[in-house]
Amino acid sequence: MSGMTGDRRSFLAQAGGLLTVPLLGGVLVEGAAARVRRVAAAAAGRSPEEVAADEDFWFPVQQAFAVDRSLINLNNGGVSPAPESVMSAVRRHDAYSNHAPAKTAWRDLRPSVENVRTRLAASFGADREEIAIVRNATEALDNVLFGVDLAPGDEVVTTDQDYGSMLSALEHRVARHGIVLKKVKPPTPSPSADALVRIFAEALTDRTKLVLVCHVVNLTGQIFPIREICRIAHARGVRVLVDGAHSFAHFPFTRDDLDCDFFGTSLHKWLNAPIGSGMLYVKREHVKGLWPLFGQLAVGADDVRKFESYGTYPVGDRLAIAEALTFHEALGADRKAARLRYLRDRWVERLKDDPRVRLHAAPNDVDSCAIATVGVEGVDSGALGRHLMRAHRIVTTTIGHEDVDGVRVTPGIYTTLREVDLFADAMLHVLEHGIDES
Numbered sequence: 322m323s324g325m326t327g328d329r330r331s332f333l334a335q336a337g338g339l340l341t342v343p344l345l346g347g348v349l350v351e352g353a354a355a356r357v358r359r360v361a362a363a364a365a366g367r368s369p370e371e372v373a374a375d376e377d378f379w380f381p382v383q384q385a386f387a388v389d390r391s392l393i394n395l396n397n398g399g400v401s402p403a404p405e406s407v408m409s410a411v412r413r414h415d416a417y418s419n420h421a422p423a424k425t426a427w428r429d430l431r432p433s434v435e436n437v438r439t440r441l442a443a444s445f446g447a448d449r450e451e452i453a454i455v456r457n458a459t460e461a462l463d464n465v466l467f468g469v470d471l472a473p474g475d476e477v478v479t480t481d482q483d484y485g486s487m488l489s490a491l492e493h494r495v496a497r498h499g500i501v502l503k504k505v506k507p508p509t510p511s512p513s514a515d516a517l518v519r520i521f522a523e524a525l526t527d528r529t530k531l532v533l534v535c536h537v538v539n540l541t542g543q544i545f546p547i548r549e550i551c552r553i554a555h556a557r558g559v560r561v562l563v564d565g566a567h568s569f570a571h572f573p574f575t576r577d578d579l580d581c582d583f584f585g586t587s588l589h590k591w592l593n594a595p596i597g598s599g600m601l602y603v604k605r606e607h608v609k610g611l612w613p614l615f616g617q618l619a620v621g622a623d624d625v626r627k628f629e630s631y632g633t634y635p636v637g638d639r640l641a642i643a644e645a646l647t648f649h650e651a652l653g654a655d656r657k658a659a660r661l662r663y664l665r666d667r668w669v670e671r672l673k674d675d676p677r678v679r680l681h682a683a684p685n686d687v688d689s690c691a692i693a694t695v696g697v698e699g700v701d702s703g704a705l706g707r708h709l710m711r712a713h714r715i716v717t718t719t720i721g722h723e724d725v726d727g728v729r730v731t732p733g734i735y736t737t738l739r740e741v742d743l744f745a746d747a748m749l750h751v752l753e754h755g756i757d758e759s
């Protein structure tokens with residue numbers, strides 16, 4: 322915590338004005354989202370970068386999550402915890418659902434899912450008739466990968482760094498429908514956005530029908546220039562499916578910034594929604610012609626709900642997405658991204674000048690946000706990941722790919738500076754002393 326700065330004084334004055342209790346008392350009595358909204362109000366008029374470095378702002382945000390602080394969780398890219406406001410909504414909705422489910426869950430609660438759709442659509446900058454609420458990014462993306470009409474010989478262009486399950490879905494179409502799968506190789510680290518566009522421009526042909534591209538590559542954290550890739554694809558009449566598992570609610574953008582045809586994302590990563598929630602965007606004009614994974618609605622239904630019609634589901638999980646949106650909006654997408662970059666830079670700055678340290682995407686505002694993968698020359702990345710866990714209780718994920726070798730480090734918005742510092746300390750120790758696996 323900093324000393325009693327002017328910012329801190331005004332923060333406390335505003336907190337007191339609203340609650341007539343000091344900060345810590347406020348932490349105890351307020352709901353998490355209300356607390357975050359209050360600190361966000363205290364940040365009004367200050368730049369996101371300034372707020373990113375204000376620990377008084379971030380303390381209540383950290384406290385909004387009931388996480389286990391005896392572990393240092395730096396794999397928030399895999400799946401993230403939800404704040405207590407979200408978890409409590411799930412519990413409330415589940416309890417009510419269970420009273421007389423056919424009435425309370427189906428008839429009373431389920432209609433409110435439409436409000437969640439409206440709010441997700443507003444956050445993404447789309448029409449609500451273009452948004453399906455699904456269980457994860459896999460379900461969102463598979464609706465498109467299995468649902469687009471493709472004839473034998475039709476080509477799908479993607480990269481060899483796209484997510485394994487999505488590549489596997491396309492391999493199924495190769496085996497079943499005789500399509501051609503072309504995997505381009507992104508330069509890693511990429512020298513420029515143009516270099517990432519060029520690999521697609523060179524791969525598209527008259528037979529290409531679909532491009533699958535990650536907005537953020539999970540292996541490296543590299544952000545791809547989606548709008549430009551869409552522009553060159555559309556110029557050839559090719560549709561673009563964006564794997565946005567790691568981008569939605571991670572840093573600010575809207576549909577119009579991408580101009581894609583389809584976008585699939587998890588909501589349990591960067592939105593901190595309940596585990597098992599995702600979103601599919603289908604451009605309005607494509608809804609009718611895209612086959613759904615599920616057969617609940619009529620053939621050829623012009624209704625985006627056909628992509629989410631998988632029968633009975635826990636309605637509380639879908640409704641609590643509204644709480645996650647409230648939390649996210651109260652925090653502010655700009656402030657969130659700035660804080661995540663601040664956390665990333667805090668450890669990267671301490672390691673990057675060592676000649677044995679390798680980063681796989683440039684740590685700047687264009688190429689990456691929270692996610693960075695770091696390798697140490699001469700140190701096996703699997704052993705490094707195991708060592709961080711065993712010796713320091715630090716959770717990372719090891720990346721072993723032809724072009725990417727390291728541990729992926731992903732703080733969340735609830736991560737403290739101390740936790741990031743402990744990770745950097747542990748890495749400096751490895752650089753100096755190596756790893757003893759005995």
Ligand SMILES: Cc1ncc(COP(=O)(O)O)c(C=O)c1O
Pocket residue numbers: 398399456457458459460483484535537538539564566567586587588599
């Ligand atoms: C790039 C990418 N796409 C898709 C997925 C699948 O996400 P989910 O587990 O939500 O289906 C992941 C998961 O980490 C991912 O990193």
